[in-house]
Amino acid sequence: MPTLGELERAVMDALWSADAAVTARDVQDALAGRELATTTVLTVLGRLERKGLVTRERSGRAHRYRATASRADHVAELMRDALDATPDRGAALARFLGSIPDDERAALRDLLD
Amino acid sequence: MELVALGLLVFGVALAEPVSRLLARARWPGRDPVGALLLWQAIGLAGGLALLSAGVIYGLSPLGAPRPALESVLDELGAGRLPALDVPHVVALVLTAALAARLLGVLVAVTVRTLRVRARHRELLDLLATPWPAAPGARVLEHPVPVAYCLPGLRSRLVVSAGVLDCLDVDQVWAVLAHERTHLRERHDLVVLPFVAWGATAPFVRGMVCAQFAVATLIEMRADDVAVRQASPKQLSGALGAMGGAAPAAALSSFTAALHRRLARIVEPPAPLPLALRALVRLIAGVLVAVPLLAVLA
Secondary structure, three states: OOOHHHHHHHHHHHHHHOOOOEEHHHHHHHOHHHOOOHHHHHHHHHHHHHOOOEEEEEEOOEEEEEEOOOHHHHHHHHHHHHHOOOHHHHHHOEEOOOOOOHHHOHHHHHOOO | OHHHHHHHHHHHHHHHHHHHHHHHHOOHHHHOHHHHHHHHHHHHHHHHHHHHHHHHHHHHHHHOOHHHHHHHHHHHHHOOOOOOOOHHHHHHHHHHHHHHHHHHHHHHHHHHHHHHHHHHHHHHHHHHOEEOOOOOOEEEEOOOOOOEEEEOOOOOEEEEEHHHHHHOOHHHHHHHHHHHHHHHHOOHHHHHHHHHHHHHHOOOOHHHHHHHHHHHHHHHHHHHHHHHHHOOHHHHHHHHHHHHHHOHHHHOHHHHHHHHHHHHHHHOOOOOOOHHHHHHHHHHHHHHHHHHHHHHHO
């Protein structure tokens, strides 16, 4: 039994490798090896939509889904988070080379303003 | 009672300004990072308690000892009557309540923001990062810039970028992971949090800003100490040197200066503080917190 997280990864991978917006049915076909029920695919797509990773548009009687940003864009967002030296980012995660450089100490003053 | 309040006020201000600044500049914390971190926690807690209890004790002083006075004021307010206090004492109580609300508000705001950033980050990580077979629990983010970090919390994550695997050998990655696991295991994010909140409450007090910087440096020393024991000094310094040279901030002189201080401490570790002095540091930390507590409860 795959976890929800694994299913989300698989569905996102399917959306990222599709060129255009696709229907839930297309996703189900792309993941044919997993033998997922349509309702499962719709549930996962709904979760991803709530997380802001997927948008939905109406086309005729079906809904079409697409990823809001490319894989590379999301990786870049994570890297920005990880490299950002501002202290509130510092509270959120701890980098290996993570101390706040002296010249950025002024940024401490701007915190929460 | 006014004298007790004055004493607590002086005590609290002394901790917030000269004491914090002196401790931030001291060199011995590098020889006992855990003791220094305990002392910092005690200074933060005792400073806050002292300032708040000074305000309460002064404000209630016309009504006698603090505890019965507080009870009678709450009874009066509950019955819809104003307590018999003149303007200066009421002003002290209102200022104290405002400071307490501000401290608590900032702490809550910082916490909520931190948790939100982490949750979003973790969601994306779980979609994008792939497990690294060589180390259980570690994930690899497909990006050429070397960066290693952990996401603390109940559902913590340990992350290295593909750039790290390119510029370090496996033993060095192990040393990096040992360092990051120490942050996670000892919940260093919670150690830092009160000082982020203090710094945000009173950014105009230089001692508070120094405190935040000193505590951030100390948790890195502590994590380095554990990583050196679990891996080896050579692996950790090798990892720091290789990653430091390739880091995006490598051009900043402050970055390289901080990096060199850290490397020097790993290669030539300072002698640990003698046992008696370590005990003394912990005793002082306990006494600092006890002072305002005893003043209020006495």
